[in-house]
Each structure stands twice: as structure tokens, then as C-alpha cells.
Amino acid sequence: MENKAFLARCLISFLGIFFHMPQTAFGDGSYSFPEEMERGSVIGNLAKEMGLEVSKLAARKARVEADGNGKRYCDVNLSTGDIIVADRIDREGLCGKKSLCVLTQELVLEEPLQLRRIVLNIQDINDNSPQFKKKDIHFEMSESAVKGSRYRLEEAHDADIGINAVQEYSIGKNEHFRLNVISKSGGGKYSELVLEKELDREQTQTLTIVLVGTDGGAPRRSGTAVVHVTVLDANDNAPVFTEAQLIYKTSMVSRKWMDENYKHFFLRPLSEFCCLVYVRMYFIFSIR
Numbered sequence: 001m002e003n004k005a006f007l008a009r010c011l012i013s014f015l016g017i018f019f020h021m022p023q024t025a026f027g028d029g030s031y032s033f034p035e036e037m038e039r040g041s042v043i044g045n046l047a048k049e050m051g052l053e054v055s056k057l058a059a060r061k062a063r064v065e066a067d068g069n070g071k072r073y074c075d076v077n078l079s080t081g082d083i084i085v086a087d088r089i090d091r092e093g094l095c096g097k098k099s100l101c102v103l104t105q106e107l108v109l110e111e112p113l114q115l116r117r118i119v120l121n122i123q124d125i126n127d128n129s130p131q132f133k134k135k136d137i138h139f140e141m142s143e144s145a146v147k148g149s150r151y152r153l154e155e156a157h158d159a160d161i162g163i164n165a166v167q168e169y170s171i172g173k174n175e176h177f178r179l180n181v182i183s184k185s186g187g188g189k190y191s192e193l194v195l196e197k198e199l200d201r202e203q204t205q206t207l208t209i210v211l212v213g214t215d216g217g218a219p220r221r222s223g224t225a226v227v228h229v230t231v232l233d234a235n236d237n238a239p240v241f242t243e244a245q246l247i248y249k250t251s252m253v254s255r256k257w258m259d260e261n262y263k264h265f266f267l268r269p270l271s272e273f274c275c276l277v278y279v280r281m282y283f284i285f286s287i288r
């Protein structure tokens, strides 16, 4: 019998190559159902979808075999012809972030020997929550940070796909920041804090903001991280130039002065100086 089955399989493979048989040929069954269904759940019926006679299934020793060395994911109830889930299927474990999760199984019938393909299309359910790798995010911000300054926040990750992956972010109500959500070109979203009201160290030394990432499943799932902001004193002794003054001053100073002082500027957080000034300074000195 094994031999016959092997020969039939070879013949089918050969015909497949020869005629470029489509993925689901006539007589094959294709079933779409959600992951994580209970063992024994009915996902289809051999009589209805594959045109087989239920009364003959037992006599023909109908059985499901895994394709290759894979696992058996479905089974047949010989008295009803129902195709049932053989074991719980975890889509993320099998297919990760792939948008299509397709498993093939083989239905074997004897007398006469017949092989039919069963294609299982596993759909994602929202069984995972968004998660931030770091539960605590720390920022040091100078009180001289200007309105509109942006601080990129870590992206939340969700093992699910499509609408069941992270769709939006929000932050707890606070006086200083609003949240900007950005869609990445390759899919996925992240957010950034945008300074709306300038920080004042005399009033606030630290700020704690709860960041929430939410997916679009039903029901929705979410994950949180806590953003800790430490407000730093602006250095009162540091010279505050307007852009024009800075160009004037820096264009007058010597190379020696720059060598002695550049660390003072370059090692500071960028937010303390306008980017334009930073770039201009560099430019002026590089052409000297």
C-alpha cells in the first residue's frame, strides 16, 4: 500500500511539473479559518467542498497526512466527513509577520488510491498586544528647548499583522507636550513628543508621561511605556547669540579660539542650539 501511495504521489508530482498545475487543482479543498481554534473545531466538510461521499470515507480509510515532514494540522471525522482542527494553530509561531499563512496537507483515500490536497489558510486574530521594548523611556531636556522641539519615542511592536498590529499612539494629558504619530514607509508607526509649552525648571524638574500604543483589532489591545523627562537648567553663563551675531562673532574669532571652544558647542544637546546655527558655524570654519 505504501508503495502504491508513493507511486501515486510521484505520478501527481510529475503531472504537476508537466502541466503546471495550479496551487489548488480541481478536487482540492481550500479552507480559511482563524488561528487558535479549539482542537476538534469544524473548519469544513469533505462532502461539501471536495465532492466526496461520506458513506465511503471509512471504507476507503480516508486520512490526513502532513505534507513532507510537517505536522498534521487537521483531521477527518469519518462519520460526518467534517474536517476538524487537529491541534491549536499559532499563526505567529508558524508564519511570523508574513501576510499569508498557508499550510498544505494531503488527504489520502484508498481503493482506488486517491490523493487530494487540503490547503489551510490561517487567518490572524488579535491575540497579541503591542509592546514597548523599554517600559521606561528617559529624556533630559533643557529648559531652553524651543517650542516645536521633537523627541522621537520608541516604536511599539505587535506580533500580529495588518489591522491587528499597532495603529495608534496616545499620551496622558499634560501641559507641555502633544504627540505626533508617524507612519513608516515600510509599514509600522512610531511617535514623537512635540514641545508645545516651554519647560521651566523653576516650576517643574521632572515630568512623567504615560505613552500608550494601541492596535486596531476587536477588541483592541494596548501596551504602555512611561516617559520620564528631566528638565535641565539652561546654562546662564553661556553666551546667547542671535543668528546674525553668531555669524559675526564666529567669523571674527581665530582658529585657535575655535579649537579651544568647539567642544563647548558640539558636546551640548542639539536642542539647545538651533540646527541652522550649528550648521552655519561648521560651514564658516570649514572654509577658513
Ligand SMILES: *[C@@H]1O[C@H](CO)[C@@H](O)[C@H](O)[C@H]1NC(C)=O
Residues within 6 Å of the ligand: 077, 078, 079, 080
Ligand atoms: C464525529 O462526529 C460525530 C457527530 O458530530 C461525533 O459524535 C463524533 O464524536 C466525531 N468523531 C470524532 C472522532 O471526532
